[in-house]
Amino acid sequence: MALHLFDTETRDVREFRPARDGTASMYVCGATVQGIPHIGHVRGALNYDVLRRWLVHNGLDVRMVRNVTDIDDKILTKAADAGRPWWEWAATHERAFEEAYDALGCLPPSIAPRATGHITQMIELMQRLIDKGHAYAAGGDVYFSVTSFPGYGALSGQRLEEVQQGESQAEGKRDPRDFTLWKGGKPGEPSWPTPWGHGRPGWHLECSAMATNYLGEEFDIHGGGVDLVFPHHENERAQSRAAGDGFARFWLHNAWVTLSGEKMSKSLGNVVSIPQMLRRFRAVELRYYLIQPHYRSTIEYSDEAVTESAQGYRRVEQFLRRAAAGTDAVRIGTVPGEFAAALDDDLGTPQAFAVLHNTVRDGNAALDAGDAAKARELAETVRAMTDVLGIDPLSQRWAESSGVEAKALGSLVETLLARRQQARAERDFAQADAIRDQLVEAGIAVEDTPNGPLWTVRD
RNA sequence: GGCGGAGUGGCCGAGUGGUUCAGGCAAGGGCCUGCAAAGCCCUGUACACGGGUUCGAUUCCCGUCUCCGCCUCCA
Structure with missing residues (x-):
């Protein structure tokens, strides 16, 4: 179409x-x-x-x-x-x-x-x-x-x-x-x-x-x-x-x-300004929130809605990070026909997002099943879709691993995580959990994967 | 007064004349995990109200109620 x-x-x-x-x-x-x-x-x-x-x-x-x-x-x-x-x-x-x-x-x-x-x-x-x-x-x-x-x-x-x-x-x-x-x-x-x-x-x-x-x-x-x-x-x-x-x-x-x-x-006097918003949400999350509803539908703004919607974005982001861990770069693939059909139908972003999330779910399932090839393929598909929507988490634009501060933080976190992995290997779980708690306290979420720990800055 | 949009499950937000469905968030149960987190699986039976058309309507038609926008600068 x-x-x-x-x-x-x-x-x-x-x-x-x-x-x-x-x-x-x-x-x-x-x-x-x-x-x-x-x-x-x-x-x-x-x-x-x-x-x-x-x-x-x-x-x-x-x-x-x-x-x-x-x-x-x-x-x-x-x-x-x-x-x-x-x-x-x-x-x-x-x-x-x-x-x-x-x-x-x-x-x-x-x-x-x-x-x-x-x-x-x-x-x-x-x-x-x-x-x-x-x-x-x-x-x-x-x-x-x-x-x-x-x-x-x-x-x-x-x-x-x-x-x-x-x-x-x-x-x-x-x-x-x-x-x-x-x-x-x-x-x-x-x-x-x-x-x-x-x-x-x-x-x-x-x-x-x-x-x-x-x-x-x-x-x-x-x-x-x-x-x-x-x-x-x-x-x-x-x-x-x-x-x-x-x-x-x-x-x-x-x-x-x-x-x-x-x-x-x-x-x-009921204005929510952009500079004000950007102090509270990541720009990409705000973008995700604003483009998901159909462009001809009114958006009833609320802080809660943005927060919830940000969870949706993080789900996509997390999948790509998991898929990218331990492999070469995940390339940008091609968009699925369903996704194209959705956008072709008067820019049907809600349906396009549904396709995106279905692909993420399949990708996560593939990851869980250890099917690396399939997971990678789905990750490339996800990148293709997010690229069109301007929200590709792995793009230069939105990736969080760039910048001097991020590098400094990354270095510190990696050191702590290495120490935690050591403790886990020695089955010293008290020590391992203490390190994880310390990171959480600092606003860093840690999750263990078969490819080692992944960490994310959370608010 | 003229023109136009909208009322969907706990929340956000799609869609369609009928069988299984949006999707997300939140919730409950399970699997996984050293414990978590993340992820995966399962669960919820919703379409403002009243009529009508129809074998069958949330989806079509009529009416009612409510909300919103434009007609003043506005994205």
Whole structure:
């Protein structure tokens, strides 16, 4: 079965066929860099990272754009409140997002373009829209004429009569449902020159301008959180299609992370930030937790759930460590058909994880039965699956045996374990257990295997 | 008001018109172990409520209740 994805525009799961053979182009709405990233922000990025890895795994050359909105009302007001330049505020938080994405193992996008770097493209797009009668300038602002585009509302299922942009009722709008492409400059605010006067970008324009700039007038996948369906993506779609661009062929939307049943958002004060999370959980465990549920299902966050889910990851990790002990490196094998079928079915990560765990169980059983060849083969299969999911415990990225501190610790632990093995050989179990207790006390779990003791740092 | 999502066993979280099943975590029993740990095996009979369709519904249809999201910046 070939990859199928749920497209918000058509409201069904369709076969994904890229516009150009052998390549796939993705545009993902990134952050408005106004604050510190929380797990909700990262959840979406992780979903698209898994999709991207799956496309790459299937031999496609993926071009991925994740934008940075570095100019908007909130950035301006927050920076002003903090007494900092708006551009510094934006840059600071852009870095925080980059760090969060990277910490959780998101592959870097092909490019992360900033809105402020693409004013030229925005002006060109506005000009095209004005030339075609889909937009008009009024009092320094530029508006998109919603009624001029017949398909308006099709993406979000809104009827034109019911549409409310929510934008403040601007003076120059011919129709209250029209939305703002460009905001006329105000004193003290950053602005850029245009044929219609100085000003700054409206929210929606940047994505259309940047997506087509990097991916062409028609591209494969446009992703973002469900809250972006209306008005953001509806408006993007309207302005690009009205300008004559094919624009996105698939619209993907990921669901929320909620806390106590409510959407995580700064205004509710129920935000769990990434830096805060990383102090309490391993990044790979957090990643595992966030990508296991289906991307269109809401995740109800709780500390307990992350802790439990981490146990699941450790089970996989432990199997690979056991399988790797005493043999040459375990290579990355090929993914099972069931696993591929799961991901091909609208990125069915829950089923993919089920396949992963079934393989781990079989692998452990093989290990117990002393069937080293089979265990090794299954371990390679497990690595292949975790590699696609970006959680391969043996990868350079997540292996814990790297780093100077880890080496120093390892050396100490090995010394103690050697002493314990000596005591065990002499059947001095009191001494052996005392050493093990000492290690446990220090947060190190020890387990004996036919290939000798394995140790793990536990919290 | 308009649009949309969800209610599954102790918990998280999939899925399907019917026989054996998601998967994980936790729990109980067993095997293994010097003792553990890890692992393996076994056990739990769940699908908000009320109708309807059907030989048969958790799965389809209708209604009810509850929760959540978008329509204001938002991943």
